[in-house]
Amino acid sequence: MAIKGAIVVDTAKCKGCSVCVANCPTQTIALSKEVNGKGYNFAYMENPDNCTGCTNCATVCPDAVITVYRVKI
Amino acid sequence: MDIKDIIKPENKVYAKTPILTDAVMHYCPGCTHGVVHKLIAEVIEEMGIQDKAIGISPVGCAVLAYNYIDIDWEQSAHGRAPALATATKRLNPDKYVFTYQGDGDLASIGTAEVMHACNRGENIVIIFINNAIYGMTGGQMAPTTLLGQVTATTPYGRDAKLNGYPMKITELLAQLEGTCYVTRQSAHNPAAVRKAKKAIRKAFENSMMEKGTSFVEIVGTCNSGWKLTPVKANKWMEENMFPFYPLGDMKDR
Numbered sequence: 001m002a003i004k005g006a007i008v009v010d011t012a013k014c015k016g017c018s019v020c021v022a023n024c025p026t027q028t029i030a031l032s033k034e035v036n037g038k039g040y041n042f043a044y045m046e047n048p049d050n051c052t053g054c055t056n057c058a059t060v061c062p063d064a065v066i067t068v069y070r071v072k073i
Numbered sequence: 074m075d076i077k078d079i080i081k082p083e084n085k086v087y088a089k090t091p092i093l094t095d096a097v098m099h100y101c102p103g104c105t106h107g108v109v110h111k112l113i114a115e116v117i118e119e120m121g122i123q124d125k126a127i128g129i130s131p132v133g134c135a136v137l138a139y140n141y142i143d144i145d146w147e148q149s150a151h152g153r154a155p156a157l158a159t160a161t162k163r164l165n166p167d168k169y170v171f172t173y174q175g176d177g178d179l180a181s182i183g184t185a186e187v188m189h190a191c192n193r194g195e196n197i198v199i200i201f202i203n204n205a206i207y208g209m210t211g212g213q214m215a216p217t218t219l220l221g222q223v224t225a226t227t228p229y230g231r232d233a234k235l236n237g238y239p240m241k242i243t244e245l246l247a248q249l250e251g252t253c254y255v256t257r258q259s260a261h262n263p264a265a266v267r268k269a270k271k272a273i274r275k276a277f278e279n280s281m282m283e284k285g286t287s288f289v290e291i292v293g294t295c296n297s298g299w300k301l302t303p304v305k306a307n308k309w310m311e312e313n314m315f316p317f318y319p320l321g322d323m324k325d326r
Contacts, residue, residue, distance in 0.1 A: 005086075006079040017103030017303040023262055040102065048076055055087040056263040062107025063098055068087040069079050 002073050005053020007045060010065035014042035020057035020066065026050040029057055090118045096140050103303020105293025106135055108260040109202060112270045113173070114142050116277055126169045127161055129154040131178040134209045135202065138173055152183020155190035158197045162280075169277055171198035176217040177207040180242045184216075187246070194251030194285035198276040201243070201288065204295040205314065212298030216240040219317055224298070239317065243290040247323035253285035255324040259292045259315070261307040272322075284326070292318050 007029070014036065020043050021029050030046035043066070045051060053070025092114035100106045117126050123144055130138040132151040139146035149157040154172035162170040179187050179201050187199065206224055207213040213226040217239050221230040231239070247255040254276055258269035269291055276287035292314050296306035 004074050004079055006076050008080060013097050015102035019103050019303050019307070022304045022307070045076075053079075053086055058087040059263045059266050060108065060260070062100065062102075062104055062111075064089040064093055064107070064111045066087070067085065067089070069081065069084040070086045071074070071079050071081075071084045073074055 003052050003070060004073055005051040005068060005070045006048060007051065007053075007057060008067045008069070009043050010067075011036050011042040011044070013063055013065045014040060015063055016040035016042055017062065018043070019060050019062065023056050023060045025054065025056060026052060090114045092118045092123055092143050094141055094143050098141055099137060100134065101297045103294070103296050103306065104134070105202060105204065105260050105291065108266060109173075109200065109269070109291055109293070110138065110141050112260070112266065112273055113171075113200070116270060116274045117142070117144060119274070120169075120277060122169050122277070125167065126171070127165070129158050129161070129170070129172040131172070131174040131183075133175040133178045133207075135173055135175060136209075152178050152181070153186055154178070154183065155186040155195070155197070155199060158199075159190055159193070159195045162195060162197050166196075169198070169280055171200060171277070171280070173200045174202070175208070176201070176203045176205065176242075177209075177215050180216045180240055184242070187242070188249070191246050191286045191288065192249045192251045194253075196280050196283055197286060198273075198280050199286065199288045200273065200276075201290040202293050203242075203290055203318065204293045204298070205239070206295045206298040208295040208298050212295070212300075217242070219313060222313075241318070243288065243318075243323060246288050251285050252288055252324060253326055254279050254287040254289075254322075256288070256322045257290040257292065257318060257320050259310070259320055261294070261310060265320075290318075292320070
């Protein structure tokens with residue numbers, strides 16, 4: 001059974017610390033080239049196909065801006 | 074499968090706990106304080122004790138903790154959080170009382186308060202964030218600063234002859250009869266964060282069992298004070314902090 005996941009980042013609150021990028025086991029997340037209202041390069045799903053919804057990124061996020069979804073297909 | 078089909082309320086597996094307010098935290102990007110605030114809020118939500126928890130915020134970066142966790146708070150004078158927690162718990166024995174202190178607050182000006190609160194075995198939880206530096210005031214040397222570590226006040230590195238040795242406050246407190254649970258955790262990767270959450274939950278549960286003081290140290294980073302990126306700061310912490318401040322339970326009874 002395959003598992004697919006996805007994350008939603010609160011881009012207005014993300015500070016672009018990239019701790020989630022370093023802790024993503026599937027290299028799904030990267031920092032965007034655009035910036036948010038505070039001038040931070042926020043996190044986004046660069047490779048959405050890789051995401052398994054493991055919640056590692058959300059667990060280490062210091063600002064609790066990541067919501068994780070997971071579905072079995 | 075399209076992302077829109079995955080992002081549905083019934084597939085949600087992790088979201089910000091409602092105990093955390095919507096205020097944007099003032100902490101620097103990647104600061105450990107944010108992670109620990111989140112863990113405390115999640116433990117409070119899981120235990121269903123939002124109306125029974127009273128936090129005591131320190132002086133330091135975490136002084137504004139009351140803006141972020143939606144429970145009752147008090148704010149103490151520098152280092153005096155354990156004294157305030159003692160009074161609060163004795164007057165309200167049915168409440169979960171915890172202090173949240175950094176190393177500049179707890180290990181320096183507040184050493185006497187924390188020692189005696191632990192020695193009296195007050196039924197409180199003490200959360201101690203150790204990042205080996207005074208973060209809020211601009212990265213000066215703290216009692217917990219490692220030997221050789223460069224800070225604003227030790228530009229050539231901490232020298233034992235001039236500045237003394239780094240203090241292992243958690244080991245000291247484990248010697249006292251009044252403490253029931255003394256542990257050192259970290260929050261640099263998902264496994265460590267999950268372990269730290271378990272430790273915080275256990276400490277909160279202990280505080281209702283009249284067993285004594287529960288003390289949870291969390292070794293954290295201060296990437297602004299250390300002049301490193303958040304990811305490099307986590308690596309520096311693993312390489313330099315953990316050998317001197319080993320993780321694990323020191324006492325559990």
